[in-house]
Amino acid sequence: MNIVKYPQYQLYLLTLSLLIFKNHLIPYDCDERCVDSTIINRAYFSSYLLCKLWLEDVKKFRPIPVMDLDASERIGEHLQVRNALYNFGEKIISDDLSKLARLRKTADYDPFRDLTQADVSDAIGYMESIFGNLKFD
Template identity: 65%
Template sequence: MDITKYPQFELYLLTLNLLTLKDQLVPDGCNPRCINSTIINRAYFSSYLYCLLWLEDVKKFKPIPILQLGPDERISEHQQVRNALSNFGEIRMKSELLKLADLRRKADYDPFSDITSDEVTDAVRHMEKIFNHLKFE
């Protein structure tokens, strides 16, 4: 499989470009948080979608849509992906994705919290670890 032809990889490349250009992308009068939160969000979603594609292609795992689960067994597809990574022995990748999810929650749902340059760098580092570790056959 040539992963470079997939949207997940294109989103990965976009995220790297956003990081490189971040100082130029902040509109005048805006807080750098606007681009920092976007980079973290894109790092998470490119990684999540990449993990999902890897699980589907390599491990033949597909999460069950939450609405198809009964009320007592509802678990988000995002959590199912993290659990599947762990179940298939990719505990470290589960941890990387979970760290990204925590950063994304802060970036997306807590708009008045500061996002540090270290958090942006950490998010991209987590993303790169996932993309470099999970390989397609």
């Protein structure tokens, strides 16, 4: 599979471009958090979507939609993907995706918490690790 032709990879490239051109994207009278949160969000979703594709293509695993599960068994699709990665022996990728999920949650749902350059760098590092380590047959 040539992943470069997939939307997940295109989103990965967009995220790297957002980082490169970040200073040109910050609107007047805004701080850089507005762009940093978008970079972290896109780093997470490109990685999540790649992991989901890998699980479907290589391991023939598909997360079960939450609404198709009994109330006592409900677990979100994002957590199902992280758990499946771990269960298929991809512990580092599962951990990286979990760390990215926590950063994305802060970036998206806690707008008054500052995002540091370390947060952005960590998000990019986790994304690059995931894209560099998942192998498609």
